[in-house]
Amino acid sequence: MKQSIKYSYCVDENGKLVHISSLTDATRHARKLYCLQCGQEMVPKIGQHNTKHFSHKSDTACDGESYLHKLAKRRIKEKFDSSENFPVMFLCDVPCCEASKCPCYDSQYCTLEEQDIRSDLKIWKNKPVYDTCELEVPVGEFRPDLLLTCSSKPDRQPVFIEIFKTHESNETKINSGYRIIETKQVKSEDDIEDIVNRGFVEGDNCTTYNFKPQLPSFRKDNVPIDRFILFKTGSVIVHRALDYVVYCKDINKRIDSRSVVELNMRGRGIDIWGVEEETNKLNSYQAGLVYLTKKGMNIRNCILCKHYKFNDSYMNHLCILYKVNGIGIQCPKQYVAKKCPRFELNPTLMNHSLSELEKDISEVPSEGLVMKNDV
Secondary structure (H helix, E strand, O other), rough: OOOOEEEEEEOOOOOEEEEEOOOOOOOOOOEEEEEOOOOEEEEEEEOOOOOOEEEEOOOOOOOHHHHHHHHHHHHHHHHHOOOOOOOOEEEEEEOOOOOOOOOOOOOOEEEEEEEEEEEEEEEEEEEEOEEEEOOOOOOOEEEOOOOOOOOOOOOOOOOOEEOOOOOOOHHHHHHHOOOEEEEOOOOOOHHHHHHHHHOOEOOOEEEOOOOOOOOOOOOOOOOEEEEEEEOOOOOEEEHHHHHOOEHHHHHHOOOOOEEEEEEEEEEEOOOOOHHHHHHHOOOOOHHHHHHHHHHOEOOOOHHHEEEEEEEEOOOOEEEEHHHHHHOOOOOHHHHHHHOOOOOOOOOHOOOOOHHHHHHOEEEEOOHHHHHHHHE
């Protein structure tokens, strides 16, 4: 044999699987037994000193890997046919239940990663799911090792069960949309018995494709978010997510009584290296101001001015016209723009569309306050 695999199974004259443990000295020769893979006659070895197993009666080139592949199909089918349940454990990331409508949702922080999701392929919530398991039935261009179907609902999408022998499922099969359960590479009979005893456990003894298991509902309300606050002076402060001041549970709650407008936004932080300016990406200050300007507010803030540039030497934004304007300082207060005769909106900043900004920004309810058009 190519593999030094101890064969614990064979078949009798009727093709029924026989396990070595079912034989005794008295019954070992009661019937002829044959190899599941090559069909040659097998002899039970049930001595006291060695592991009990079946051995080919004559020399053979029987392939141990093919034996395991065929045995896996038979054992899994037997399990399906003889059991009321056929469990499968999916490994899924579970997003917060507010994910679809929360403007600050971030999959990195608002998701429970790799959660075990229990399901069953035979019966679920007292309703049948699949009741038929067949060997190598063609489905279109594919011939799965095992095919699960539902006799009462023949239109229900079938499930492919593939035994990973030497090659995993290719992209064509995976991208076909069919639901697939593929075992991890079967290297021993123990690998097969693990599936039979525990069911399919994703990430452990199998991989799944194209399933959409029902996920549990959970809400994560302790994720820090950026909060943009605009004051009537035209000045702005941003509480960064990294400051842990505002959490997603406070998404509709104002935190400063002096504010004119407060905005929630996905964590952008403060661009201390000037990288965002080089890549035309807005930081939280710029995004909030551009958003409000696009919404119709007339805001005069140095951050919006085209003369407000990042300086590598100072590692900060500076007014490049501070001498001409007679300001006397290179880094003026934001509200200086209100009286600056040379204030002009930065066209690069204003080139960002409102629809783009709305993907990451939401307004905190004003609680009776009226948004002023001029700030």
